[in-house]
Amino acid sequence: MAGNKLLKIMQEVGKMPAGETTDLLFGVVTSVSPLKIKIDNRFEVDEKFLILSALVKETAISALPDIILWRGLRVGDKVRVLRVNQGQMFYVLEREEGIE
Numbered sequence: 001m002a003g004n005k006l007l008k009i010m011q012e013v014g015k016m017p018a019g020e021t022t023d024l025l026f027g028v029v030t031s032v033s034p035l036k037i038k039i040d041n042r043f044e045v046d047e048k049f050l051i052l053s054a055l056v057k058e059t060a061i062s063a064l065p066d067i068i069l070w071r072g073l074r075v076g077d078k079v080r081v082l083r084v085n086q087g088q089m090f091y092v093l094e095r096e097e098g099i100e
Helices: 002-014
Strands: 023-032 035-039 043-046 050-052 068-070 078-084 089-095
Touching (some): 035 089
Antiparallel strands (some): 023 078, 035 043
16 A cells, blocks of 8 residues: 555656657758748748757857858758757757768
């Protein structure tokens, strides 16, 4: 009896609250200005709901400004995206092609 009650309490404590999970999704950049990404061929998200990681922003070396470490997003780029904040925001992780 006590064992079942303890097990039930442990299961309740270990549950992830609804909507707190993060999903990995895939998208394609459909527009750069304004930025829009079509997610899983189902819906399009505009820049108000996108958070960009450093890997998808144009980044240069400060001491050598002619050298670009990461280029910005371009139309047609395939990207990996995390759905966060209960689906209200999307974090753009990286381009699928990797480093160019």
